[in-house]
Amino acid sequence: MKKTDLAKNDAKKLMNKMVQGGPSFGNAASAGVDKREQRKRDQALGLVPFAVKLNGDLVKRLQTLATERGVDMNTLVADVLAKGLDN
Template identity: 45%
Template sequence: MKKFDLEKVKAQKTMGKMKQEGLPGQFGGAADAALDRRAQRKVDQAQGLVSFPVKLRQDVIHQIRERAVQQDKSTNDIIGQLLEQALKG
């Protein structure tokens, strides 16, 4: 083998080792958070929930959050109740 080929093989080995080692500690928390989101998405799908992002005015969001605190529920529950009431009536 030529010297160039030897260096190329050495570089490939180094790159392979770097890929197998995983992420450094500073990125480890973000990787765990992604797994948590993925698990949460599966739980939501099992419950029949679908992600539905909406843009609302700040004052409306503030009222929803206040109501959630008063009723000791999540904002998702409050928004779901409000939408169901609006669609029924």
């Protein structure tokens, strides 16, 4: 076989995988839609993404507190910040 024939065969295999809709293509599309929908829900609730860098020990304390209270990190951090700002 020539080198060009090998390249053509590889291209055909790739095209067949794309047409069949392999798991990687299907999962990527559905994950993108879910993130977009989540952003719309967050915006409707008035939530704004807010990234900060924290000390690792502080993060562990926050994770422990969130587990003890049975809430997610977003809720816990919002509560802690609100209480801290009220003082």
